[in-house]
Amino acid sequence: MHNLTIKQMSEKLHAGEITSVQLTQHYLDRISKYDAELNAYVTVTPELAIAMAEEADKMLASGEAGLLTGIPVAHKDIFCTDGVKTSCSSKMLDNFIAPYDAHVVTQLKKAGMPILGKTNMDEFAMGSSSESSYYGPTKNPWDHKAVPGGSSGGAAAVIAAGLAPMATGTDTGGSIRQPASFCGITGIKPTYGSVSRFGIVAYASSFDQAGPMTRSAEDSAWMLNAMAGFDERDSTSLQREAVDYAADLGQSLKGLKVGVPAEYFGEGLDADVEAVVRNAIAEVEKLGAEVVEVHLPNKDLAVPSYYVLAPAEASSNLSRFDGVRFGYRCENPKDLQDLYKRSRSEGFGAEVKRRIMVGAYALSAGYYDAYYLKAQKLRRMVRDDFTKAFESCDVIMGPVAPTPAFNIGEKTDDPTSMYLADLYTIPVNLAGLPGISVPAGFVNDRPVGLHIVGPYFSETKLLNIAHQYQQVTDWHTRMPAQYQ
């Protein structure tokens, strides 16, 4: 059953050939069988999943079901889920059970999608390998020695291993697209403001954006339809007419202008990854697209800008974890200062503490202009690069990450090299643009994705390009042998 596309599952559910309870139980069984090794889930919720599946079956029986009704989903452990632990993979929130649902969780509940559990991630979404999790690293289903990417590494791994048909992720600097690339699945980060951030534990508010992580572009389009839309509880949520993200699937790519930025194929890009990406672009060309050269001259300013701005926002966003109202509190605090100091130093992991300190420094008196304001200026320059590039092309294509999945432990002692794993994805977050990672091949048996970036609100176009590509390739349908 886990080899079916979402469309096939949906048809079988509607036809009554399978029930949601059967489908959900199938995934729960696979989780029991495989996840002890993979460590992709922080929490599995079998009772909740089955109860919701029973409800979904009733919806299916009564004819009130939608396309996704009955199809189970795994939520990244950053989405608050009423009554279920939401840890953000941190000791700080190991005891935290939200009394509310994130908007995305509400939307997918309404769609009738049973919740299988909550997936592992880098602590507070800070990382590119899912190794900074309080619950230990998630393994890459394609190679257990490799990381699944991050921060939505658990979500990417459960899709790749067939431990969930659909998963939610969030992308602040590449956290959907990079793990999608590392695990050979499809993941899209929509335009900033498309999906409500309400109930998503904030890392860097002006970057954070949720999106679907699935096997195919078609699956993502369906899921994005359920996730996106205006929410008055998020002031940065965009007030637009409802969009059917699947509407353009099936459009021809004839005449599509694909911009290939020279700067995305320079120093630091693994030659084999480059070959995979260039092959994929050639494939798109065969479908009728025209390749043009574009330039993103300020690409190298993106990582430094991001690593000032995101930590600055994070240093403030994470101030609420103070041991007073919820989350971890140290034992026997002597006084208020001791309560703050020990709760936070014991509750947060090293990478989180590093970013809080960097961010607090960048915002402090005397440094604000030199760091925070300067970084905002760079952010505008990076965004302007894209605006200019899109004057001569419809979409931009390039690599998602400079390498395939690296080994567990390989970069944990070198934060800077870890940060550079996101050098192609971060500019997209700085600009708030939509970007998608599409499985495009393998290097040393580890998957590699093609990165497609478009102008604001070009999701339907990105999804169609990915879908057309997936009509003529089968990378997205492949599964690691041991999980077939």
Place this chain on the structure above:
Amino acid sequence: MSWEVVIGLEIHAQLTTNTKIFSGSSIAYGAEPNTQACPIDVGMPGMLPVLNEAVIGKSVMLGLALNAEIGRKSVFDRKNYFYPDLPKGYQTSQFNYPIVGKGTLEIEVDGVKKTIGVTRAHLEEDAGKSIHGAVPGQTGIDLNRAGTPLLEIVSEPDLSSAKEAVAYARKMHELVQYLGICDGNMQEGSFRVDSNVSVRRPGEPLGTRAELKNINSFRFIEKAIEFEIERQIELLESGGQVVQETRLYDSENDVTRSMRTKEEANDYRYFPCPDLLPVVITEETIEAISASMPELPDAKRARYVADFGLSDYDAGVLTGSRDMAEFFESVVEKTGGKDIKLCANWMITGFSGALNKDGLSVKDAPVTADMMAGMLNRISDNTISGKIAKQVFDAMWNGEGSADEIIESKGLKQITDTGAIEALVDEVLANNPSQVEAYKGGQEKMLGYFVGQIMKASGGQANPGQVNQILKAKLSD
């Protein structure tokens, strides 16, 4: 050598909204702890602020009243610091781009007018409060107040005496209530005044200031500033130095005491709040708000003097609060504007006096504008005399009904029937033959005695003019 006093005030006015500035929780005063704190107010993970639009119009209104620049694009910032009653670890406030910019407020002290600069007014959320002692050995946190909308109004250091400072604070207090943007309740903390006080020798740079906080009456603000000025002068003259610190006023002993010293300036790491969009205010919005503004107290006072012919003093009393002014104008309207002076006199002596005696506000008064006008109309049409009116007013205040009902039930209608008055006069003259003799013998002051006796016999209801006329006619017979 003399000393120059420099005072600047920071006033926190709680805006009269139903709900908090960034959440739907009620801001009603006095609820059980933490019953008005939703997940947004508690700063729970994933919660986001949504601006209560009502605060925008209220702030702009104040800006217009102060002839201030209106921030066309104001920005919310985060002021970061740790404190148990600050749930998110930052206060959402406005730093570089406040909603109200430079403006002015005119005050008057001992007949001298002075224009005080207003630096800015910015929106922010209130913190919660720590409760000591409710739980033995621990500190409780009540987050009901967290997120209450405040407008912080900052003055220039243009105030040079305690009297000026209080005049400014009172003027601002009156203004925000007139505008209906703040209820002005100082006991409940809806209007809080922090005073920055320093002294210097004329011509020298500003001295080190002390901040006086949490004083909840104008009288105490004046006393606290006066004490603080004396303290600083004595300290400096004896060779000491003023320390920059926050001081609290102890009203029992009339002294200020050090609360905490700011050894080092706090670094609040302000930056624009990424969860909130900048507030853009268009020309149309400003025009609409301007059109909806009530008449301001200074303009009202001037109008009462010019159009109603009232004295400055009477105009001042009647515009003392927007409620009082509206009550008065309603009474004038309901009496057809026939005798505005009569209305004013009754408002000031009768109505205001009764309010003060019972410690009531205009809104709680048992006598409505309708009832007041009803009584004044009966004075104007001679149904009752001014003297009887006092009796009618007291009865209305005691809840005995409208003026007409009271006049009817108590039989207070003035006697104007000539025959009835003649009978009373005859009776009094017949009963006082020796006094009549005395009058006729030239003692004209006896006339007043007769009038008194006649009025007494009529129970005060005889028309005094008619009594005089008939009495004189009979005595000259």
